[in-house]
Amino acid sequence: MSDPDDFTMEHDAPGIDLSEALGELACTHTALRHAARRLGHLYDEAVSPTGLKATQVGLLVQTDVLGGANGPTLQALAERLAIGISSLTYALRPLVRDGMIELRQDAYDKRTKHAWLTALGRKRLAEGITLWAAANRRTEIVLGHDSATRLRALADEVSSRAFLEAYKAGQAKSPRTAG
Numbered sequence: 001m002s003d004p005d006d007f008t009m010e011h012d013a014p015g016i017d018l019s020e021a022l023g024e025l026a027c028t029h030t031a032l033r034h035a036a037r038r039l040g041h042l043y044d045e046a047v048s049p050t051g052l053k054a055t056q057v058g059l060l061v062q063t064d065v066l067g068g069a070n071g072p073t074l075q076a077l078a079e080r081l082a083i084g085i086s087s088l089t090y091a092l093r094p095l096v097r098d099g100m101i102e103l104r105q106d107a108y109d110k111r112t113k114h115a116w117l118t119a120l121g122r123k124r125l126a127e128g129i130t131l132w133a134a135a136n137r138r139t140e141i142v143l144g145h146d147s148a149t150r151l152r153a154l155a156d157e158v159s160s161r162a163f164l165e166a167y168k169a170g171q172a173k174s175p176r177t178a179g
Helices: 018-022 028-050 054-066 074-081 085-097 119-143 145-158 161-169
Strands: 101-105 113-117
Touching: 028 054, 028 119, 054 074, 054 085, 054 113, 054 119, 074 085, 074 113, 085 101, 113 119, 119 145, 145 161
Parallel strands: none
Antiparallel strands: 101 113
């Protein structure tokens, strides 16, 4: 059995030479996915005493941060999380089922729904954020402050609208559109 870290660029498909196609270019997507999975597992493990996953703690945090009197609209929440509405509603299901979030219709536009943290949701958020913060501090210690700061800045840049627009246009992101 081969070691996955010994991956070579050989391919059986006729006409495709992956070594030539990629050259010396490292795959940014793969590197980020591996890093995200590793951190995801570590943060999931850290918040597991709450019965939540780290992504669910993050969803509770964003619901609270965007809150307001009626809670954020699902559209605002989806935009903040850079996911589609269908992915958001799927992610909300267990939180709604378990009584941590309520979905409420907008008073003026019945097509619009708001996510609202319940008392149980606020309790779980407080528990989860404490455990999450400890994992975050530990990550910062292991990476070092400067590396952790650069990593967050690069991740924020890649998830920005300016990056998306520059990528679609096939152009370098200009300094004035950073963010």
